[in-house]
Amino acid sequence: MNLSVNGVPHNIESAPLTSLLDVLREELQITSAKAGCEQGGCGACTVLIDGEPQRSCLTPVVAVEGAEITTVEGLGTPNDLAPVQQAFTHHYAAQCGFCTSGMMLAAHAYVEHGGTEDREAIQDALGGHVCRCTGYVKIIDAVAAVARGDSFDATLTAAGTRMTNLGGVA
Amino acid sequence: MKAVGARVPRYDGVAHATGRTEFVDDVRVPGTLWVKALRSPSHHADITRLDVSAAVAMKGVRAVITADDVPLLEYGHLSALGIPADEPLLAKGEVRYKGQPIAVVAADDEEIAQAAVDAIGLDLTEKPALFDIRKAFDADAPRIHQWGNWYTHFEGGMDRRQIRKGNIEDAFDKADVIVQGVYRPAAIEHVPLETQVSLVVPEANGRLTIYSCTQALYFSMGVVAAHLQLPLNKLKFVGGTVGGGFGGKVDTATETICALLAQKSGRPVKWRWTREEEFLCSSTRAPWHMEIADAVTKDGWILGRKMLTLHDSGAYSRFSPYGLTKHSFHHTGAYSIPNLEFDGYVVYTNRVPTTAMRGFGVTSVSFATETHLSRIAHELGVDPFELRLKNANRIGDTSPNQIAYTDPSTVPTILAIANALGHKLTPDYRAMTRDPRSGDLLPEHLVAQIGSTEGH
């Protein structure tokens, strides 16, 4: 069967019921999608299937025959980062980085579909993606910044929201 | 621009944002075998038969190991600190928690490995299990270890961690009110997004390259070297990039077993725990049981504290004696309490061993003592901020183990939040600092506990 990943056509040899996640990671050696739970519960394996974020761990490859799959490798490269990648870097929206690929693809789709900087709308769109490091604050900041159309200075990072530094105090 | 204090780009930021950060599971070595474990279905039982012959004979199975294959079966995480080993790498003769690994298989793929595990013969004789740490001291409690149900190797051969300071009976005599309460925070999973994983590659020169998600490369290398009885030059740990840890990856969960399987099979071996294994079989933050009785005056001075802590260690000790000791050193929280009587026990139960997690030993005591202070403030009708400011540790006050505090910031952090909330404080409290005690803030009961203000 055939599949296009990040614009490159592939002839897939894995069995039809193999998960799309395993096809990407084990057959095609595209490792940005992560096996966080393989239960559909964490979102670390999320990829875009014809532009829609989906859990690749629960998707049998046969179900997406002929589809266009986008992984983070298809968003941008280190020298040419997509806006969502710039935003996640600028806002430190990744700590350990394990949930980041899935989180960014969901965020990218949200903005592509006209999502705004409204925090509750972002929470709705990315709800179900588990991050255990950040407390989600900087992730939401990053997604809001992309939705606003901010430009990002690659030499600096963003100051956190609702943070005050009093310096030394007796 | 100066580097310290600057909001520089994360060293690994672009790698994270492009999916190029390489975690252990992203390393690809041709011919890597897959691992599955036979885990105990019982909470507490004797192993009366373990037969791996059918698994060994299966096509595609490259290595099977049991306790008999481990050069040093028991190695304590904290042996270097004199805490004796009590946990076998693989169960031998007895299982003490559900999910405890008994035998492990490396095979050509996941399905064969699971089929081989299913083919292992295992007979168990069930024994009564202990789950409630409050019943561990009962005469008729099920017995978990041959030496008993609690750890007995604290300094001086003591079976508990003790803190004693000042004159506790005098404090309780002089108290206007004594408030007693019980606090029980729960076991918590670490839930790193990357589950426990390692990949071990046997090299041509006889070394083992161990790709590991450990939070502590050298620490885990020491654990593997001890179990395998190898010098450190035979091992190379590769890692340093971890998909979340929170304390759970201070355990060396998969590395030793993969190393043994790689030695036995001569092939690269990877073991990545399923999310279900991570939830059900990996170690957790410990549940704690804390009882506090505080002797207080009606205007809110804390004269003394009696405290009893039971630390639910699960089936084995791991880091629990360390965690309890740390807990005891911090059982006064951010305050000066001059008279103390603390007793703490590391208690075994037939649950998955507990381990370090963010705030190890102190998260529990912060919950207990701070909730208790709020209760006391309410009982006395004293403002909860003022109660805390009054008793807050200050420069020169001494800790439970009689070390002077040199840079306490309790007063400024409390005042910062009082200001943020617009909480009304009297001018005396509003003007308070962390400077050494004097005047009204040095009542008679605190005079004897002042230590040196020189640095330590």
Next chain:
Amino acid sequence: MAVHKGRGFAAIEYPTGMNQNGDPSQAWIKVKPDGRIDVFAGTSDIGNGSKTIQSQIVAETIGVPYEWITYDNSNTDSSPVCTGTFASRATFVAGKAAEKAALAVRARILEIAGKELEIDPADLEIVDGEVLAKGAPQKKISVSDVAAAATWTYGELITGTGAQLKPYASIVEPETGKVDLSPHSAISYASCAAEVEVDDETGIITVLRLWQCYDVGKSINPTLVEGQIEGGAMQGLGLGILENCYPYYPSVEHRGGEFGSYLTPGMEDMPQIDTIIIENPSADGPYGAKGIGEMANNAQPPAIASAVFDAVGVWVTELPITPERVLRALEANAEPRRIGKLVIFDEELSINTVGNGPVKLEVLV
């Protein structure tokens, strides 16, 4: 039946480095022929940012741009001992080792620059990749040229090593817990107020706001400090009202084996968080830093428990404070037992009630 608001407060402290110390970290640095800096350390980055922090410390200490640093913690063949990334020690202890190694490298650079410039190294400083004569900055040589001179003229490799180890603090009196040395490095401090809403019909708690204050010593990287504080707040909220491996503890039954049955906090659970940072420098941390990674989830649970009491008048002292526990507490509406000056809460939970062994906490009046 109504929704009630309440506020609670807590203040905490937490030590940096392993309890009782004895936990070494080491680093070594070499300088490439063009002055770029390679740092080797064994400190795992678990997302906390130790690669970034140690690179910043080395850049600052030597006096070169952050972008010049390559940081390698990838393996135990090239990297020296680090006890590990836990006990809030990665910045304080491992960062101190990196600072010491960088100081050694800085001294070697100044020595060779001194030969090149024919100026006493004590009269030189390094600013932004250039070695300058103090008070006469027109007399200068770039660190790149110094490294080239070391390599091609003097036949030397510029390196530096650093190790940090606070000696093990022994308990010299097991009966009292008295120690012979301070059993930790710096102590960090924090306080937290929580505002909650409790529905007395469903028992559901919503954390509406958190106000937090942390003394971090020195923010070596303010964005990383914020990340620790925000992530900690989430885990503290999980501890307070959501997470539990054993829903019917001490029973081991009904453990959750998947995300749907173990409640990690989600995006929608996060309240508004206002944070105040204080920088009272530690005496011996790198640039005055303290370690705050772990303590960031310690203050929220007691603040939330006190806020729940403020809202609905019941103390729930078993965590997490689930809707079921709130409703049971409201139904029981328990009062403490009062005997003379003694006020006894939670007797039904006490080992005095549940256990039959010799271990008790009894206060006789």
